[in-house]
Amino acid sequence: MTTLSSSDIRARFLAFFKARAHAILPSASLVPENDPSVLFNTAGMQPLVPYLMGQKHPLGTRLASSQKCVRTGDIEEVGNHKNLTFFEMLGNWSLGDYFKEDAIKWSYEFLTSKEEGLGLDPARLYVTVFEGDEDAPRDLEAVEIWKNYIPENRIYFLPKKNNWWSPGDNGPCGPDTEMFYDVTPNGLGDMTHDEYVAADDDGRVVEIWNDVFMEYEKKDGLVIGKLAQKNVDTGSGLERITMIVQGKSNVYDSDLFAPVMNIIKDTAGDLYDEKSARIIADHVKASAMLIADGVRPSNKDQGYVLRRLIRRAAIRAKKLGFFEKMEPHAEEYEYSYNVFSDLLSKFFELYEDTDYLGKVSGSQVSSEKHLLVLDEFKKEVEKFSKTLELGLKEFEKNTDPFVLATTYGFPIELTEELAAEKGVAIDRAGFDAKMKAHQDLSRSGSAEKFKGGLANTNETTVKLHTAHHLLLAALQEVLGKEVKQKGSNITEERLRIDFNFDRKVTPEELAKVESLVNGWIAEKLPVMRREMPREEAEALGAEMEFGAKYPDIVSVYTVQKPDDAYVSKEFCGGPHVTNTGDIGVFKIQKEEASSAGIRRIKAVLS
Ligand code: GLY
Numbered sequence: 110m111t112t113l114s115s116s117d118i119r120a121r122f123l124a125f126f127k128a129r130a131h132a133i134l135p136s137a138s139l140v141p142e143n144d145p146s147v148l149f150n151t152a153g154m155q156p157l158v159p160y161l162m163g164q165k166h167p168l169g170t171r172l173a174s175s176q177k178c179v180r181t182g183d184i185e186e187v188g189n190h191k192n193l194t195f196f197e198m199l200g201n202w203s204l205g206d207y208f209k210e211d212a213i214k215w216s217y218e219f220l221t222s223k224e225e226g227l228g229l230d231p232a233r234l235y236v237t238v239f240e241g242d243e244d245a246p247r248d249l250e251a252v253e254i255w256k257n258y259i260p261e262n263r264i265y266f267l268p269k270k271n272n273w274w275s276p277g278d279n280g281p282c283g284p285d286t287e288m289f290y291d292v293t294p295n296g297l298g299d300m301t302h303d304e305y306v307a308a309d310d311d312g313r314v315v316e317i318w319n320d321v322f323m324e325y326e327k328k329d330g331l332v333i334g335k336l337a338q339k340n341v342d343t344g345s346g347l348e349r350i351t352m353i354v355q356g357k358s359n360v361y362d363s364d365l366f367a368p369v370m371n372i373i374k375d376t377a378g379d380l381y382d383e384k385s386a387r388i389i390a391d392h393v394k395a396s397a398m399l400i401a402d403g404v405r406p407s408n409k410d411q412g413y414v415l416r417r418l419i420r421r422a423a424i425r426a427k428k429l430g431f432f433e434k435m436e437p438h439a440e441e442y443e444y445s446y447n448v449f450s451d452l453l454s455k456f457f458e459l460y461e462d463t464d465y466l467g468k469v470s471g472s473q474v475s476s477e478k479h480l481l482v483l484d485e486f487k488k489e490v491e492k493f494s495k496t497l498e499l500g501l502k503e504f505e506k507n508t509d510p511f512v513l514a515t516t517y518g519f520p521i522e523l524t525e526e527l528a529a530e531k532g533v534a535i536d537r538a539g540f541d542a543k544m545k546a547h548q549d550l551s552r553s554g555s556a557e558k559f560k561g562g563l564a565n566t567n568e569t570t571v572k573l574h575t576a577h578h579l580l581l582a583a584l585q586e587v588l589g590k591e592v593k594q595k596g597s598n599i600t601e602e603r604l605r606i607d608f609n610f611d612r613k614v615t616p617e618e619l620a621k622v623e624s625l626v627n628g629w630i631a632e633k634l635p636v637m638r639r640e641m642p643r644e645e646a647e648a649l650g651a652e653m654e655f656g657a658k659y660p661d662i663v664s665v666y667t668v669q670k671p672d673d674a675y676v677s678k679e680f681c682g683g684p685h686v687t688n689t690g691d692i693g694v695f696k697i698q699k700e701e702a703s704s705a706g707i708r709r710i711k712a713v714l715s
Pocket of ligand 1: 153154
């Protein structure tokens with residue numbers, strides 16, 4: 110078998126599960142659409158939480174996808190052999206359909222089949238299963254199934270810390286069985302339990318796939334019982350499995366990175382250092398993916414992560430000399446930007462088989478996406494380059510990290526890292542206190558969200574969701590039908606909507622909007638959910654967010670008036686209240702410009 114490319118692996122995975130009656134889902138955006146409790150999708154299952162909890166999925170009970178994910182929890186580890194901020198997760202799901210028997214059989218078949226799968230060597234596979242505790246029994250059932258494929262002495266029992274998976278403190282979870290691959294040159298052969306644990310600790314075996322048997326539910330970190338249905342949730346990191354299949358010892362040598370690493374190597378010449386190169390490659394890719402999914406550098410939430418990634422890459426680029434090698438008369442940032450632009454263009458090529466970054470030779474729209482990524486990246490590098498040199502000088506003088514952050518744009522994490530490299534400690538608590546007082550830069554939301562957590566379906570958020578639909582309808586009634594939603598965000602405290610409108614909304618108009626919304630609330634109107642093909646929903650004129658992507662079958666929420674009339678009709682995944690009477694009192698807090706031709710309203714409920 111010739112070596113499979115990463116594109117082959119992705120395609121084979123989806124074809125394998127399609128052949129086993131799974132519907133193939135497109136990757137959802139990196140930014141969760143209806144889940145304000147997390148900044149990014151961090152696992153393939155994240156967009157599917159409501160369905161794992163029991164809601165009916167329009168495409169059935171067997172699903173598979175390759176989902177874009179971003180994890181920033183161990184950003185400092187990026188640069189070692191397998192940690193990345195952006196990765197794709199291959200996953201297949203059973204929503205109350207098949208369970209352990211098929212899940213395990215198919216995992217094994219896909220990993221080892223030469224015809225349909227990856228053709229990995231079964232003699233290099235090891236498996237772990239849940240050893241059991243007060244929440245769930247020892248998983249002897251999984252062991253019995255595994256014995257059909259793997260010698261029993263290569264199956265190891267491990268505790269919850271290793272073999273239980275949940276995406277956060279609330280939501281679906283369960284025991285899992287994980288597959289590991291021996292990456293040593295001569296093969297490890299049979300190992301005792303302790304030998305196996307040691308091999309895992311020092312990276313001689315690498316986890317390649319996880320099958321979670323999601324039949325339990327967690328609340329506030331505790332397992333509270335079983336779900337109504339038994340689900341399967343599997344996950345395999347594309348980058349890592351590609352590294353294994355291509356026989357590489359680190360992800361950067363696989364075809365998902367090697368061409369980019371080569372550009373960095375050639376450009377840096379004598380200044381090349383592998384760790385900096387890996388950080389640049391990882392961060393440039395993650396930044397491109399985030400920009401393509403609509404994130405823009407800012408001081409908050411997703412935008413702050415993007416800013417941090419680009420600035421971290423810029424610091425490393427400086428180390429490799431990318432800021433020094435100026436063309437005559439060029440601004441410093443121009444040279445470095447040219448290098449970044451070469452790297453970004455290479456990533457555009459590498460992801461040509463997906464729609465993540467647009468098509469290289471494709472339509473106008475796709476090349477616009479490239480230009481957008483290049484442009485946003487450039488703007489941020491430019492902004493940072495102006496203060497990078499000065500900031501580094503200030504850093505050497507032990508300038509207050511607060512000044513470095515606010516005057517020179519050094520994210521605190523970056524200052525901390527630079528300080529750690531010099532063996533200097535940073536007073537993080539002091540910094541945080543000053544920052545808190547500094548109103549413009551509120552990172553607290555981000556910090557909270559890094560902790561993970563599930564779909565925020567708490568009561569206030571659900572009410573705010575429905576209020577958001579009413580607000581859009583009211584804006585259209587007062588300001589005109591041309592008003593369209595251009596962005597939205599809901600937290601536990603407030604809702605925010607961005608919409609096109611080319612002047613300030615007057616206080617009188619805002620008062621009218623507010624009273625319309627409160628009027629609909631007082632009318633206690635029913636909120637109905639219906640599933641239908643996208644075309645049908647479009648034909649019905651249901652509101653959709655400009656630029657957002659929707660699946661073939663969509664759900665539409667309608668706020669109904671008597672006699673088939675309606676206040677609002679919108680494409681939306683929900684959740685919503687079932688009656689507007691449950692919303693409470695609606696109040697607009699603020700109306701302001703968001704960008705050219707786009708206004709922003711923030712509103713709360715009481
Ligand atoms: N959802 C399974 C995993 O991320 O491992």
